Amino acid sequence: MRQFDKAYFSQGEMVIVNGSASTSKLTQQRPTIPRRLIFTYKYNLLSPQKEDPPFDAKDPFTANVLNTIDRYERYWKEADKANGRLPSPDNEAVVLSFLSNADCVQVINNTEPKLVKHFTKEKKGDLKADICRIAELLLYGGYYFDADISVVEPVNFDALPIPDEEISDPATQIKQLRQGSDIMMPDQDDVVTFATVINVQGVFFQAFLAAMPNHPTIQRALDYILAYYEGNLEELIPDDTLPALARYSDTIPSRKNTHRIGLGTYTLAAAYLATPHNEWIEFTNKLWMDIGHAPAYNHSSTKKKMNYSRFLYEISLTSKDVTDAELFKDVPLQVNKKNKFGDRDWCNCVCFGGHKVYFFSRIVGSKGCPGGLKKKKE
8 A cells, every 4th residue: 555645644653554454552441432533435535546546635625634634643642641641552553544445345345245246336425435434333443534524623522411312403402502401421431332423404424423343333234234235124123213213214215215315324323223222231341341341331221322322413503593592603614605505504514512513514625515616526
């Protein structure tokens, strides 16, 4: 693999991989999601092959990926220093995994070989990414980012409230902030094993997705993706999840009849809802035992799914709810002239948790926010 210029990164240890595993050491006091930064695209933007377009640091997508890597590497380095973890061979290296289509085939083959043919035949790039990100996260865990989601501040899971219901929505979260409602904050036992975003429509938004390796929800999501392509998804999804999934569609989608529903968002939401609390407890207890600790909770505990997951929520900074409540005033707009599709200002949509904004949902120059920049060349 041809590596891109190391000067783009701050001075810290980074392991660069290309669709293959990398082992890094870590002395852990509590289970944490691996520091693995994951991106997918049809070719590697950071280390293109000869047949691909050349590396271009000024391209908005490439520049944004580099910024994401730099911000998280510096954030973790500062966090280690604040926690008294001085640089040493025992510290966890930041791992970069940028998966091209060819890399994705290898990862998918290592998780669910039956999906390889569906991935290869799939023409839509967003559906290819749906398959690849889940396979990669199942194998190795880490933090997945779309190439066009822009970091405002790296996510601090310990600062995010524990969800008070399995799937909430941005409007409810904004209302709670406006009213000053009590929120439940995590303690040391409430380790994060899964995190993603719920968008302005109230459905899963996988532009950011983080998980522990071998997570039962991620495994179930991969099973559901295969069932989607093979036409038997309806047989797998439990009936008691269907009311919550009605916000996506009243009908379970399939490859032959998509109902215009996103593959990744639907299957991940269905998997999250279908994974029972006892599986979350068993999985998290094993994580504690793997690092030499006693299990944090026993099986008499209930609703631990919410203790072990976190959500960000998408809202426009120019929405009436946000401006009336004077929320997020410290975050400048990306563009002052609204770039609206329907009734939403997509250029200024952000992903927030509690009182903090962590991402702009899309960069200026992306499909949802052209902003006068040239479209990404194919």
